Amino acid sequence: MPGTSKASRFFELADQREYAFCQCINQIVRFRPVMRYFQLVSRLGDGWFWYALILVIPFLEPKTGAGLALLMALTGLTCTLTYKLLKRWLIRERPFISFPSINCGTPPLDRYSFPSGHTLHAACFQAILFMTMPKLALATAPFTLSVAASRVVLGLHYPSDVVAGALIGGLMGYLSALYFFSASLALFPGLF
Incomplete structure (x- = not known):
């Protein structure tokens, strides 16, 4: 049964x-x-920015880029499953639904609010980039912060949805990057 009375x-x-x-x-x-x-x-945070970046990474980093792009794609799929399961289980209505005085700035991709899937993905990819390509991570950080802010500005999420999405996504990205490094070192000992 989705949701709990405590939640x-x-x-x-x-x-x-x-x-x-x-x-x-x-x-x-x-x-x-x-x-x-x-x-x-x-709109770009719906995935378009990240899809383009994943396609470009193999060209930016010829040695490890293809593996990193694959890792980001697989981790992104895991993020999608995670936030969809959490939203179905926790069932938190979006701010513009609960409070009509809050304007919906753009149609949401799904029904429920907690956690923010956009922020979860952005934080995940940002964490992976900070651990693997720090210069690129600095270049994408303003976009990631804008995605997080957009969720509240557009009336789609509460701040706690965004914070939860950032924490969950950041942890998922960090763990994925750790796995990437350990797997790369095992397969290619002289790579890093």
């Missing part, structure tokens, strides 16, 4: 506590250029 009670309390902050942040969508920026970031 429901917890999220009802959390929703009330985060509502004022969400409403305040959401007011920024009144400014059309800001709204357009976050809508674009959200």
Whole structure:
């Protein structure tokens, strides 16, 4: 049975506590250029930015890029399964659904809010990049932060959804990168 009464009670309390902050942040969508920026970031965060990056990495890093791209793709699939299972089990409504005064800046990809899948993926890929290609990670960090911010600005997530997504995704990315290094060292001892 999806969801639990304990989780429901917890999220009802959390929703009330985060509502004022969400409403305040959401007011920024009144400014059309800001709204357009976050809508674009959200759209690219649907996966398009990461798909393009995964395709480019083998060219940026000829020795390990193909393996890294494959690792990112497989870890991304694991992230998708993880957040979908959590959303189905925990069932937290999105802020714009629970509070009509919060504007929905762009249609969501799925029904529930916790955790933020966009942030989970962005943090995961960012962690992998910080451990494997730090210069590229610094270049992509502003995009990752914008993706996380877009979730609250567009009325799609509570801040706690974003924080949870970042923590889960960051941990998944870190563990994947550790696996990548250990597997690479076992297969190619002189590579690093």
